[in-house]
Amino acid sequence: MAVAARARTSSSFLRGAAVLGRPPHRSIHEGPDTIDELLDRHLAKKPHSSAVLDGDAAEAEARRRLTSSRREALGLYRDILRVTRLFEWPDDRGVPWREVLRANARREFEEARGERDPEVVARLLIGGRDAVQQALDRLAEASRRVVEAEEAKRRGGA
Numbered sequence: 001m002a003v004a005a006r007a008r009t010s011s012s013f014l015r016g017a018a019v020l021g022r023p024p025h026r027s028i029h030e031g032p033d034t035i036d037e038l039l040d041r042h043l044a045k046k047p048h049s050s051a052v053l054d055g056d057a058a059e060a061e062a063r064r065r066l067t068s069s070r071r072e073a074l075g076l077y078r079d080i081l082r083v084t085r086l087f088e089w090p091d092d093r094g095v096p097w098r099e100v101l102r103a104n105a106r107r108e109f110e111e112a113r114g115e116r117d118p119e120v121v122a123r124l125l126i127g128g129r130d131a132v133q134q135a136l137d138r139l140a141e142a143s144r145r146v147v148e149a150e151e152a153k154r155r156g157g158a
Contacts, residue, residue: 003046027102069121073109076128086139 080101087097112124 069118072125073121076125076132077105077109079132080128083136096111 084098084101084105087101090096091100108128112121114122115124
């Protein structure tokens, strides 16, 4: 019963749209005619690779890439500072590892500050992320071993 009422309402809507001289709106359930139409309607168009960017557009694109790399570099630097908080114990000279690691990170970032080649910058960022992850993995493994040793000592001594 409800289906018949919906069909009558739909057909009266189509007739009303035809009377107004506008093409009828497509129902969401009817879908596009072809796959190409669907893709054209819903995908963002990429500029043709053969299109040459003018000077302003090329400069804007270079600035966007630089800003993106700068944002990633700052994020990596902040992550390094966060991770170094976990390194509390001193080294052989009595200097906390946290300070040693922060000084090394600062030095490496300062050395790479003037780098403009996007491939080199990407390689440095990937290497930095990898180094942070390896340091965290080693710290977690060492912490796990310490906890296991303390538990074994507690069980053996109890």
